Amino acid sequence: MDQLQLREEEVFKTLKKLNGLRFVVIGGYAVNSYALPRFSLDCDIVIENKKNLGNFEQSLLELGYKRTEATKASVPGGFARYEKRLQDSFKVSFDILIAEVFDRQTKVSIPANWIFKNSGIMMLKGKTITEELKVRIINIDALFVMKMISCRETDIRDLFMLALSVKYKTWIKNEISSQYDFDNRFEKVRAKITSKEFRDGLQGVYGLIDSKVFEKSVEAILSLKN
Numbered sequence: 001m002d003q004l005q006l007r008e009e010e011v012f013k014t015l016k017k018l019n020g021l022r023f024v025v026i027g028g029y030a031v032n033s034y035a036l037p038r039f040s041l042d043c044d045i046v047i048e049n050k051k052n053l054g055n056f057e058q059s060l061l062e063l064g065y066k067r068t069e070a071t072k073a074s075v076p077g078g079f080a081r082y083e084k085r086l087q088d089s090f091k092v093s094f095d096i097l098i099a100e101v102f103d104r105q106t107k108v109s110i111p112a113n114w115i116f117k118n119s120g121i122m123m124l125k126g127k128t129i130t131e132e133l134k135v136r137i138i139n140i141d142a143l144f145v146m147k148m149i150s151c152r153e154t155d156i157r158d159l160f161m162l163a164l165s166v167k168y169k170t171w172i173k174n175e176i177s178s179q180y181d182f183d184n185r186f187e188k189v190r191a192k193i194t195s196k197e198f199r200d201g202l203q204g205v206y207g208l209i210d211s212k213v214f215e216k217s218v219e220a221i222l223s224l225k226n
Contacts, residue, residue, distance in 0.1 A: 003090050005128040010084065010092045011043045012131050015124070017059050023047050024112075024119045025137045026101065026146065028158075033122045034140045035161035036206050044095045048112045050078055056096060057082070065094065103150050108179045110146060118142035141166050145175045148185050156192045157202055163220035164213075173224055186225055193218055 011029070028040025047053065057067065057080075065082040078098035083091045101110045115138055122137040138146070144166050147155040166172060176182045192198055203209055 002128075003087070006086050007041075007090065007092045008126050008128050009131075010086060011094075012124075012126060012129065012133055014060070014063055014065075014092075014094065015043070015133055015135055017063055018045075018056065019133075019135060021047075021055055021059070022052065023056070023096075023136065024115050025124065025135055026097075026115065026143065027095075028154075029124060030137050030143050031158045031162065032125050032127065033137050034143070034165050035158070042093045042095050044097065046097045046101060046112050046115050048099065048116065050098055053078075053080060053096065053098060060094065068093075101146065105151075106149055106180050108149050110149075110179070115142065141168050141172050142175075144172055145179075148172075148176055148189065149180055151185055151188050153192075156189055157205060159189060159221065160193055160198075160202060160217050161206065163217045166220075169224055189221060190225075193221060 023045040027044035060082045065084045068081045080096045083093045
């Protein structure tokens, strides 16, 4: 069994252990519920407040995780990382975001109650394993909003893979606009997805993508401007 599969099996085992607690999966593992699965190094979850952290910590410690000293600068709500060494050469980690998700680049803070409101019980799928697991996951439109506000390179790839499945584009645009300059985010995404290098990089992560599907995804994102 390779490292990617070992790490993903550990993430699913840990989520099963946590499944009686109240949290929402965001990040790369949430993307896997709506698009072609990609591998994610960390599992990101959101909880409502600090008083709930103790229950998560207890479960993670029982599974062999250790709380690290890692912190994210200027995170008002709070952040905790728990790591478990699977072999000498690599680890698996859970990032717990407390009360909010704060984007350091834009300084946008998205409260946990908004994330919980825009979430539901979904089927989580792995990339290297066949196992599926029902957990609370942020819904696709809200995930799209968070990814577009952040707009890192990995976020833009995820936006592209989610674009054909989003449901309420007007809602997405309004939610982004309420938090940040929509035109700024849109232009950053547009410049990236229409560049010559983007498609090659995308296929390096997801494999061969049909030309018609690629063009439809571009059109779907560009239509957000309308």
